Amino acid sequence: MPTFDKTKFDDQSEKELLNEWVKSFPSKNTKLMFELYQEMEKMETPEAKVYKAIDSLEALIQHNLSDLSKWTEKEKTFNLTYADARVEFSDFLKELRREIKKDTIIKLDEQRY
Known part of the structure; x- marks a missing residue:
């Protein structure tokens, strides 16, 4: 699911799937994983901020590696603006x-020629 198309319903569905996945871990790891994911959600610690920033940047890198002919106009704007606030720290x-x-700009310029 592309980030720019996600809804609150999608976020909730992802959270439920994540919870089910973590519950399948050996019990000694389940509590720790839930604690780590809660830390990531709160975005208060330096580690959580780095995690979220890198997760967002990775999506942009993957996008830049994909075939530009498949990008929508929305995606072109997305790749130029997404994650800016997440890296400010x-x-x-x-x-x-x-x-x-x-x-991204180089990729978009190549399309024009």
């Missing part, structure tokens, strides 16, 4: 985001 991640955006 880190100079390194802001620079990585700028480089990913440069790759």
